[in-house]
Amino acid sequence: MFTNLKNKEVWFITGSQHLYGEETLKEVAKHSQTIAASLGENEKIPVKVIFKPVLTSSDAIYDLCVEANTSKNCIGLIAWMHTFSPAKMWINGLNILNKPLAHLDTQYNRDIPWSDIDMNFMNSNQSAHGDREFGFICTRMKRARKVIVGYWKDEAVIQKLAVWCGAALAWNDLQGAKFARFGDNMREVAVTEGDKVEAQMKFGYSVNGYALGDLIKYVDGVSNAEIRSLVAEYEESYEIQPELAQDGAKRASLKDAAKIELGMRQFLEEGNFKGFTSNFENLYGLSQLPGLACQRLMAAGYGFGGEGDWKTAVLIRAMKVMSYGLIGGTSFMEDYTYHLEDGNMKVLGSHMLEVCPSIANKKPSMEIHPLSIGGKDDPVRLVFNVAAGRGLNATIIDMGSRFRLIVNELDVVNPDYDLPKLPVARALWVPQPDLKVGTQAWILAGGAHHSGFSQAVTKEHLEDFSEIAGIEFVLINHETKIHELKKELRWNDLYYHLAK
Ligand code: MN
Secondary structure (H helix, E strand, O other): OOHHHHHOEEEEEEEOOHHHOHHHHHHHHHHHHHHHHHHHHOOOOOOEEEEOOOEOOHHHHHHHHHHHHHOOOEEEEEEEEOOOOOHHHHHHHHHHOOOOEEEEEOOOOOOOOOOOOOHHHHHHOOHHHHHHHHHHHHHHOOOOOEEEEOOOOOHHHHHHHHHHHHHHHHHHHHOOOEEEEEOOOOOOOOOOOOOHHHHHHHHOOEEEEEOHHHHHHHHHOOOHHHHHHHHHHHHHHOEEOHHHOOOOOOHHHHHHHHHHHHHHHHHHHHOOOOEEEOOOOOOOOOOEOOHHHHHHHHHOOOEEEHHHOHHHHHHHHHHHHHOOOOOOOEEEEEEEEEEOOOOOOEEEEEOOOOOOHHHEOOOOEEEEOOOOOOOOEOOEEEEOOEOOEEEEEEEEEEOOOOEEEEEEEEEEEOOOOOOOOOOOOOEEEEEOOOHHHHHHHHHHHOOOOEEEEEOOOOHHHHHHHHHHHOOEEEEEOOOOOHHHHHHHHHHHHHHHHHHO
């Protein structure tokens, strides 16, 4: 479902002016083409990099912005001021530009040629002041953008651009995206609610509800041949618990789970949805809670949220797009249980069933166990651990007057012991800077119990994404101090009030 990402483009635009004459402008274009081609060939950059002719007038800039706005494949612009481009020329274009913008402050020549430097060299290498003129007008116009400084062949510079491309891709993917909610919200839960109209205006996606009966029609239409084929796929992909194996006592439940997955997948494919939510309080017509289906659909790239949590479903989808091609998975997650031993505090994250196998540290085990919640047949699920390493949790909450994205960087750790009786997939982590401060900060910021957990997405991806979306971004990591965070939250309240 990510195949169309390969057609996406960022446009490399270069600012200059007529003053320099034809010869210099030809050189500017040559330099710019070389940089765009070099970035485009770099495998870290997940999209095509398209060189656009050097911009030397207000009209050309405006026309380029119109073209970018209406191009389906253009996900954003990378701007570079090779020479001095008087920035009043940029006002009309930037006024209407509705695509993400990255400002690359680089220079064609890395080094000053100490013994040979003359005014010709200065003419061809003057982004140092050209990019400041462009920076001023962007700041004056409150234009959101990412500013990246450094030599264009430098790996760290390319990495920053690649991260921004990921965030821009996720943003592009949300425009016009559809998310389905099966069975509305878990009753009385606050954090999973929110203003869907505001969300559509802000992020470009729509969320709509469907009755379970709409889904059941698809589940009931699944053929035995389709079930057999999917069960064969399960047997190849997972360690199957004996009860679920051929002739096992619970084999029928495995077939039921396959039938639910096939029905849900067909519903989502036909409706062209990019994610969905479920609700265990509303399972009318389903024989078991769709645990396995949610796990496997997430692994296929769908966003998912439990208990009607549409904001998390959207966030998971966005995180899967922004990290496409990177190492590490992304899953729906819930802070479940603490280990509060002094000096060894950590969180066990899991959910009733729905953890994405993209974060599994080895071949998952397919199992069936009773579930007290939901009042249905025992559900099938995939059980696994998550590899130790760096990770993060992210949550988007609706503050009433704005959306806030909170990110907590984590140190994912191995379990101290085996967990032989825990019948669900699970991850263990230490929130940064430590459990007490990280959790205190998360709770003060209003972070949900649900999150997008990822070992692929970085804080920089999510910071870039929030910049593009124009929403609040709160980072909790090794630098977090509670008294500073409290001030940040108070000041942000004022800022977002005034910024309206
Ligand atoms: Mn939950």
